Amino acid sequence: MRKILIVGGGYAGFYTAKKLQKHLARGEAQVTVVDPLPYMTYQPFLPEVAAGSIEPRHAVVSHRRHLKKTTVITASVSKIDHAAKKVTVTPAVGDPWDVDYDTIVVTAGAITRTFPIPGLADEAIGLKNIEEAIAIRDRIADCFAKASNLPAGPERDRLLTFVVVGGGFAGIELFGELRSYASALLRHYKNLTIDDTHFHLVEAMGRIMPEVSLKTSHWVLKNLAQRAATVHLDTQLASAVNGKIELSTGESFESDTIMWTAGVMANPVMRNTDLPAEERGRLRVGADLRVISDAGVVPDAWGAGDVAAVPDLVPNQGVGGFTVPNAQHAVRQGKLLAKNLVADIRGEKPREYRHKNLGAVAGIGLYIGVFQSGPIALKGFLAWLAHRGYHGFAMPMWERKARVFGNWIINFLFRRDLVGIPARDTPRAAFETWAVRPKV
Known part of the structure; x- marks a missing residue:
């Protein structure tokens, strides 16, 4: 063989x-x-995982479960x-x-793909795998919990300032979903308002989402601005040392949550x-x-x-x-x-790959989306439905599709699960704190 x-x-x-x-x-x-990794990650779902709309395990597909006739080496x-x-x-x-x-x-x-920007490697997190999406969700939930105990001031502002670098599809979807996630969290923190949160997206080019028309991208910018989210165009991240964001325009602010989506x-x-x-x-x-x-x-x-x-x-x-x-x-x-x-x-001739792009579809928050196929563009709720429908059925394996759609139905009935578990990064902390050690 x-x-x-x-x-x-x-x-x-x-x-x-x-x-x-x-x-x-x-x-x-x-x-x-x-x-x-022992699984395939459906990356278009990572922004929704980060925003609590999809259970993380439902966005991955087990190799060994579904490749039963294949030898899998992890x-x-x-x-x-x-x-x-x-x-x-x-x-x-x-x-x-x-x-x-x-x-x-x-x-x-x-x-x-990253660049040698001071502080980037030490402070930022990407969005290429499921672990990063989970960490972002937990970090944001933890920031809200901590900020709610602080008076207004620089320390609280830093906790509630979230920065996404990169205005492509991944960056805009993450940015929009997290703005939606933060708005949902605010309903449970009566001492915080939308004015206390600060969302910044940094894009080096003069526009966002090059996969859609300029008119559609302008609609996205307007929608984000209406939701108290700031987009910095023609702007580069100059430094992120110790969480202090310095932009090429001279603007500066601090953040505990810096997300990098600027290319692969x-x-x-x-x-x-x-x-x-x-x-x-x-x-x-x-x-x-x-x-x-x-x-x-x-x-x-x-x-x-x-x-x-x-x-x-x-x-x-x-x-x-x-x-x-x-x-x-x-x-x-x-x-x-x-x-x-x-x-x-079998000694036959291989075929050439030829595929006409079906269009671009993105979710930028709960019930908000954009769809572009040639000159045809949809915006808002219908585009969001198209986004969920396309990706829901594009998810590999029917058992995974069922889990994802089931997740969405449950969220519709009971709202999304807003719980973050930041302690998962240090699972032994509670045990170590109270563990009895031998006397020296």
Whole structure:
């Protein structure tokens, strides 16, 4: 049997493995997925997880539960040696080891891209995984609890000042959802008002959400302003040392909650491989998702998703001639990649990836959303319904869809769960405080 090794179990990797299980005949190939996490995260739901609208576990999909015909290794791939057809697998505990393969599929995804801004690495948090979304929710709930015990002043202002850096889809969705979450929290803190909270979004460009029309983006800006949320355009974060925010415009304020959503970059495994990469560090692939070099197709190597530079064959789509790094493309590339792998095994010709963007849809708070498909734009409640409908059904596996929709129904009946559990970061603190120790 041919040994197929999939590096990464995110959208593209998960769907590649899932569809291989469906299309491969018995004995045709042995499939292995290597990923440091035991689950796939549905990232479009991270803003709603951070805002308490979705239970965190419902936004992830277990590899082992749903890839039953696939060997799952929960570890990182630290090196890809395609010349020798082996990868080095590094687990969280234990020594690294090598895994041989016949065909490799690189779907390792992307990580948060940052810049050497003073204080950023020490003070900020990203929004790329479920753990970060949970931490943001707990942090905001904790800030409100602490601030309610303080008189008006700099200390309370710092606790109730929330900063998001990055005005793309992820940043705007997080910003809008958290503004909605904070408004819901205020109903339970009678000594705090909306004027006591301060929401700032920092965007280096002169506009937000480049995926939608300028008119739609202006509507979003107006909506956020009406909800007491400030957007700083043509502005860069200059420093965040000790939580003191300094902007390129000269403005300055303090915050205990700084969230960074300003872009992604290819998984670091691409720095330790002999597979070809383009100037941004992404894997070079052709439209049929086979890895290519200057000499042509690299045998037995494939790639898809955010880690790969996939040519966009649809006119006037993509950025720089490549598909944009989003879930819509990664899922469809994963499905096509599985079919192309099966075709390759059976001596058939692989198909090229071609997908016309269905449009952009975003939720920016409870009952508020935007939808853009060509010249057609929806705003407000109908767009919010479109957002929930699209992503609810796009969530992999029916048992996960049911949990998500069930979560939304319960929230509609009883309102969202506002409880934060900040102590989960230090679960042993209570035990350690009162534990009896041996007398010295």
